[in-house]
Amino acid sequence: MSTQSESTLLKTPLFDLHVELGAKMVPFAGFSMPVQYPLGVKKEHLHTREQSGLFDVSHMGQLRLHGANAAKALEALVPVDIIDLPAGKQRYALFTNEQGGIMDDLMVSNHGDCLYVVVNAACKEQDIAHLKANLPDDVTMELLDDRALMAVQGPGTAAAMERLAPETAKMVFMDTQAMTIQGIDCLISRSGYTGEDGYEISVPNAEADKFARLLLEQPEVEAIGLGARDSLRLESGLCLYGHDLNTTTTPVEASLLWAISKNRRTGGERAGGFPGADIILKQIVEKDHTRKRVGLIGEGRAPIREGVELFTAAGEKAGVVTSGSFGPTTNCPVLMGYVGIEHSALETELFAEVRGKKLPVKVARAPFIEQRYFRG
Incomplete structure (x- = not known):
């Protein structure tokens, strides 16, 4: 969390609504954000x-x-196929540096006449500077500071959205399109950060409060804060930039091989060609990296947090936790962290050192819950 003083924090267009709903507001990435509501x-x-x-x-x-x-x-800056991204589709991508480290993770949508990109709040200024420095003169960047962004997630979401915009029911996971909903100009994708079916919706700042209230009028929908957003994404095995990913971590070490498009890593004229490609492709081929991101499950009930060190039964340091919480759905502690390759096999037993106690944990498959994206 940011330590920025309250007077210098930015406010989203939904700030007044959060306060009205009784949210506990905290500093996050330079903004005053709701960490939880009375629920x-x-x-x-x-x-x-x-x-x-x-x-x-x-x-x-x-x-x-x-x-x-x-x-x-854009394809020259990410290890992902952007040229062949179909119109109306969205793809997960990574900005990499010359050392093969991850500068940020982002979402890219092809809207036909342009690419729509969403980057992380804490990396926003850096990413904009990176794009400005690397885009050719014939590509222009338009910052959408005049738009709010909200996500609505969960198994009841499709029914709630269909009442407001019947055409959203035809969309499947990673579909994206522009549409007018209740007179509001929306950019909408069927995606999210919880492991559940849902939508992410960009609307003009001036219409954000109205649109959020339309959603909250639906019987299924409740306002949810950053606290639950974090535990939901963690149960779903989804990385948080600055915690599970950073500039010293490669996509291979981060177990994100699926996020490197096949045509960018195996032969062909478009293989490589992104920052750090030589290092990343060498790690793929030679498997010479020494650590790996894994999921872990705690055997007790005590939550195990970021920064906790992991050890073998013999007391040898095995790795470190990068995200950790008690999973309300899994009903046990769920963690992600980096361990030496020799400790990364499923069911490997390790110990997390919390306040002098060694708590047993086991390497487990992430996501820890069944992801329920709607694929049609």
């Missing part, structure tokens, strides 16, 4: 898993890239 983190988490939760994610960076060569230019 409480655990009940907010379970409500999202069972029905539908509304999240304000307006602190994220939104931008558009315009120009015939926009896809080619």
Whole structure:
């Protein structure tokens, strides 16, 4: 969490609504954001898993890239196929540096006449500078500072959205399109950060409060804060930039091989060609990396937090926890962290050192819950 003083914090277009709903506001990535509402983190988490939760994610960076060569230019900065991304589809991508480290993770949508990009709040200024420094003159970047972003997630979301916009029912996971909902200009994708079916919706700042209230009028939907957003994404095995990913971690070490498009790593004229490609592709081929991101499950009930060191039964240091919480759905501690390759096999038993006690944990498959994205 940021230590920024309250007077200098930015406010999202939904700030007044959060206060009206009784949210506890905290500094996060330079913004005053709701960490929880009176319902409480655990009940907010379970409500999202069972029905539908509304999240304000307006602190994220939104931008558009315009120009015939926009896809080619962006593809030169990420290990992902952008040139062949179909219109109306969205893809997860990574900005890499020359050392093969991850500068940020982002979502890229092809809207036909432009690319729509969403980047992490804490990396927003850095990412914009990175794009400005690397985009050719024939590609222009438009910052969408005039738009709010919200996510609505959970098994009851599709029914709630269909009442407001019947055409959303036809969308499947990673579909994206522009549409007008109740007179509001929306950019909408069927995606999210909870492991549940849901939508992420960009709306003009001036219409954000109205749109959020339309969603909250639906019987399934409750306002959900950052606390439950974190435990939901962790149960779903999804990385948080600055915690599970950083500039010293490669996609291979981060177990994100699936996020490197096949045509960028195996032969062909478009293999490589992104920052750090030589290092990353060498790790893929030679398997010479020494650590790996894994999921872990705690055997007790004590939550195990970020920064806790992991040891073998013999007392040898095995790794470190990068995200950890008690999972309200799994009903046990769930963690992600980096361990030496020799400790990364499923069912490997390790110990987390918490306040001088060695708590048993086991390497487990992440996600820790069944992901329920709607694929049609």
